Amino acid sequence: MRRLGISVYPNHSKLEEIKEYIELAAKYNFKRVFTCLLSVEGDKEQIVKEFTEVISFAKNKEMEVIADVNPKIFNELEISYNDLTFFKNIGADGIRLDMGFTGNEESIMTFNPQDLKIELNISSGTKYLENILSYQANADYLMGCHNFYPHRYTGLNYEHFITTSKQYKERGITTAAFINSPSAHIGPWPVDEGLCTLEQHRELPIEVQAKHLWATEVIDDVIIANAFAAEGELKALSEIDPYQLTLNCELRGDIPSIEKKIVLEEFHFNRGDVSDYVIRSTQSRVKYKGHEFKPFNTPDIKRGDIIVETSLYAHYAGELQIALQPMKNSGKTNIVGRVAEEELFLLNQIKPWQKFKFNLKKK
Template sequence: MKRELGISVYPDHSDPEKDKVYIKKAADLGFTRLFMSMLEVQGGEEATAARFKNIIGFARDLGFEVILDINPGIFEQLGISYDDLKFFADLGASGIRLDEGFDGLKESLISYNPYGLNIELNMSNNVAYLDNILSYEANVPYIYGCHNFYPQEGSGLPYDFFVECSQRFKKHGIKTSAFITSQDALTQGGPWNVNDGLPTLEMHRHLPLAVQANHLFATGLIDTVIIGNCYASDEELESLAALDRYCITLDVDYVPEVNPIEKKILEDNLHFRRGDITAMTIRSTQVRVKYADQSNPPHDNEYPFKRGDIVVGNDEFGRYKNELQIVLEPHQDSRKNLVGRISENEIFMLDYIKPWSKFKFENHN
């Protein structure tokens, strides 16, 4: 399934013109999903409809798929029923998110709504909710899954629980989403009066935006990554847009003595971990063949290497000269040059480089 990027806006709490500027920036960078939250009816049904229709129409014209998160109280306030979603279709929404569940049969019936609205289910509960809905022969292509976000520090999902919840949807081929949080909008831009960021995973709350997205995509469990809070900075949006959604990309800080051939080895190649793995290092061996005739004098080889260090075989390493390795277990070997180190924020990503996994390096300094 193709992977996507998304943003969020909250018309109940924001300036529509600022929302449009933000949406246009994201569209120009290739973002394609917009999450919106309808929390209350302000100024009556007509005023609410006009406010949301304005933003939704603008986003749809720019190619966004717009999912509207519905507060259950909205249905009562508007006097409408889950059995007739015409109101949301008239707004121009692509789908609605059901934060609260029914009995399974109700969701299956909603998935056959005549307006072709996608129905997004809450993924952040480790129960057989989806299986129950599918047992009622739901209209599967119109069923999506989306995790919650968590505004309060310490309230986000733990990683293992997130995996268990996500696997329940992924095994059925359901399109999945989760939230990451802008660091530049950490205390603003959400639907509630508590804004400690809006991530799905607690471990992401204070990480750079692109690192969060890189992680979610690397799990293989999430198809759409959405920035939960707004407004992310231009730099954050650009970093996210530049991210390879299908290949783990690691940011490297070079040592001062790194030489041109070592930089070529790192940056000019798509690497993959050997299938016959070792516990001590992640080995990328094809580069030693490609650069076999290139000299690589020893340097930075006198001290023990630690986890996250990137080393390349030097001229004293025989047939292993110019082999690239990422250190997993501390060791010392004078036949290897220390060329750089993975950013501290990304050391945990090494756990996702499995046998035959592809990975790349970038240097942002």
């Protein structure tokens, strides 16, 4: 199951604000809460009180709560990896190890009687997971989650992100990564230049970041790293199909009704015999066989153009295509619209037989 999540920081926000945010996120079917103990300062009793109240509220909204920790926090709070009662007492469903131990300790944690999930840091790119599994860890209690990066230009490289995420997905372990809300400015650290896992996401609209993470097929849970995201952003994320890539597009004002129906209403998938030049969705040419598709807009083709072939192309008439690179137009090809500019890079995610659909871009 693919889920949405938010992040909250009790030591940086008022508890009532956090509760309002959790309630709002729950309204839009968010199912995870990330919280951070790494930057917590104060006495143990106060920490327990604040985090317990926040976690209890989230749990009542049927949201899973994972707390970010490291060995330093274990020492400061006098917690042993052999006894995770502290985290159970504050109500957490699991802990995320921002920095780990030697491998054996993590494996022991996966047998904790408190029934807590142990979430590992995916981003490090070492054989960390393999090491833990070599100590005969209980893999059913393992999860994986990437880091987020508040400093501009320090976010993950895409290839590294894919490689490290696959280590977890190939073993059936749930994965998570973070996206950045442009309207939110609260994180665990004072640096505020956005909070995201992938550097290329830092300036993108929030829903495009989420679409991309899910389209990679290596991430299950998408979590907003900074607080508090605007309600419009939460709503936009809740409307994304996590399993089928939906491309925002703009259509020509003079597009005929059948061509418009093909773009927005028909079921699309890329043919298995893929081309370097176009993504091809061919079922519409079968359904609308015999309809006359007249030429009405036939300029040269640019990457991201949405095409419906005319009847001048005989049995190709009615086929939908998305251009992957510039091409000369023979005069037989209608350009009926375009993929939104900020989503053009998502075309790289469409594999052979990949299912996809279009939504009109909101103005």
